[in-house]
Amino acid sequence: MIIIIGGGPAGMMAAISAASTQNEVILIEKNEHLGRKLLLTGGGRCNLTNICGSEDLIHHFSKTGSFLRDAFKAFDNNDLISFFARRGLKTRIEEDGRVFPVTDKASSVLDLLIEEVKKLKIKVLVNTSVKEVIVSQSVVKSVLREDGTIIEADKVIVAAGGLSYEATGSTGDGIRIAEKLGHTIVPLTPGIVALTLESTLPERLEGVSLNDVKLVFKAGKKKAASGKGSIIFTKNGISGPITLSSSSKVVDWLNEGKKVSLEIDIMPMLDPKETEEVLIKKISGSSVKKLKNILKEFVPMRFSELLLELSKIPQDKKANQLTSKERKDLIMLFKKVKFDVANTVSFEKAQITRGGISVKEIDPGTMESKKVKGLYFAGEMIDVDGDCGGFSLQAAFSTGYLAGLSRTRYEDLDDSIFVDRKGHRGIIFPKGGSEQWQKEQ
Numbered sequence: 001m002i003i004i005i006g007g008g009p010a011g012m013m014a015a016i017s018a019a020s021t022q023n024e025v026i027l028i029e030k031n032e033h034l035g036r037k038l039l040l041t042g043g044g045r046c047n048l049t050n051i052c053g054s055e056d057l058i059h060h061f062s063k064t065g066s067f068l069r070d071a072f073k074a075f076d077n078n079d080l081i082s083f084f085a086r087r088g089l090k091t092r093i094e095e096d097g098r099v100f101p102v103t104d105k106a107s108s109v110l111d112l113l114i115e116e117v118k119k120l121k122i123k124v125l126v127n128t129s130v131k132e133v134i135v136s137q138s139v140v141k142s143v144l145r146e147d148g149t150i151i152e153a154d155k156v157i158v159a160a161g162g163l164s165y166e167a168t169g170s171t172g173d174g175i176r177i178a179e180k181l182g183h184t185i186v187p188l189t190p191g192i193v194a195l196t197l198e199s200t201l202p203e204r205l206e207g208v209s210l211n212d213v214k215l216v217f218k219a220g221k222k223k224a225a226s227g228k229g230s231i232i233f234t235k236n237g238i239s240g241p242i243t244l245s246s247s248s249k250v251v252d253w254l255n256e257g258k259k260v261s262l263e264i265d266i267m268p269m270l271d272p273k274e275t276e277e278v279l280i281k282k283i284s285g286s287s288v289k290k291l292k293n294i295l296k297e298f299v300p301m302r303f304s305e306l307l308l309e310l311s312k313i314p315q316d317k318k319a320n321q322l323t324s325k326e327r328k329d330l331i332m333l334f335k336k337v338k339f340d341v342a343n344t345v346s347f348e349k350a351q352i353t354r355g356g357i358s359v360k361e362i363d364p365g366t367m368e369s370k371k372v373k374g375l376y377f378a379g380e381m382i383d384v385d386g387d388c389g390g391f392s393l394q395a396a397f398s399t400g401y402l403a404g405l406s407r408t409r410y411e412d413l414d415d416s417i418f419v420d421r422k423g424h425r426g427i428i429f430p431k432g433g434s435e436q437w438q439k440e441q
Ligand SMILES: Cc1cc2nc3c(=O)[nH]c(=O)nc-3n(C[C@H](O)[C@H](O)[C@H](O)COP(=O)(O)OP(=O)(O)OC[C@H]3O[C@@H](n4cnc5c(N)ncnc54)[C@H](O)[C@@H]3O)c2cc1C
Pocket: 005, 006, 007, 008, 009, 010, 011, 028, 029, 030, 031, 034, 035, 036, 037, 038, 040, 041, 042, 043, 046, 047, 048, 049, 128, 129, 130, 131, 159, 160, 161, 162, 164, 165, 168, 169, 170, 171, 172, 173, 174, 350, 351, 352, 378, 379, 380, 381, 389, 390, 391, 392, 393, 394, 396
């Protein structure tokens, strides 16, 4: 009997791969419905993976990313896309290789997973919270539910998620369960998260978006630049794709007690000289126009007013009244609007939890705990965190898939185990260690 704790993407995929090898599987979810967080992903559209090359996937994860090598070998982004395609859900590739369902609905992804769970006759217990995993002499025995009842199991996969968006059910239970069983927990911090700024300016700019800009974060001599993309000002800071994807580095620096500054480059494709040339051309072509109306062609009106204010140019100044000093100041600002970063928004609002169960204590080839036989982990609870762009869900699906297939490394594995790694039935011979997989056609 295999029990899976947590009905998110990692848990559902673990249940599907476990049941595809004809195991008796129970999926336990504490909410009334499976996959609540999945429905929120990608702004409700679900950026389920990224089309980058298979080897490149690992480079989109934190330092511990190489832990995922075997999970990606077993089930990578192409496998995930064909998993959905074979079951009738086509996907589309968007900017930066992000993959979305063609329906633009996260609910299509969830519905398909639920359909598969049903098809494989996986028993699902909803409104059921697991309190503990019971272990005897370092071997998994059963799970204890909140209501005090016990279900026996020879294999338990914990896929209970991280700590953010608590209302979706991710309240850190799995991490507590793992810690209680003697696993090391790498400190939990928010990831892919909006930032707050020291300045009062964002309040006035709330809702203003800047497109095709670049962010440069600095902490002492350290520097991290985002790619080109968009940001949006919030009530007390900034969010938007390039803010979220740069946030991990900023969180690390803030945690180290460093003071972090931010410079926004409004014209990252041009150097200051080229920026000046573009501005001069615009200004001389409409010299009687108010400057702020010219700037509006580059940035939204509220931001153009801010640029004038910061460069101490009167708001109603006409283009032909601009002095060369004022023009230089304005160009400086186009390349560098400066803020100090105060913090991140609350953990609750982070898209992912960084940190979690130490990868040193999990066998990367099976996802089994190195401390407890028969106990496996999958998904966001593990200390690997991906970039913004579909990588977190890919990791959840891949680790779930591998955990579902794997059998304990402590068992006598002379016999081959029958698995489905690439959508075909194949036979895999574990050889020990993380490089254990060999496929027989
Ligand atoms: C707003 C938002 C947008 C996001 N967008 C994207 C995106 O577009 N692309 C991307 O790759 N990632 C995205 N993510 C991240 C992604 O959703 C997570 O990385 C992913 O859901 C992790 O999957 P998981 O199965 O490990 O955990 P979860 O999805 O958190 O699932 C864990 C499940 O376990 C259940 N559970 C917890 N404790 C217990 C217990 N004691 N007993 C029983 N059940 C329990 C929970 O109720 C939950 O259903 C987004 C996250 C957020 C918050």
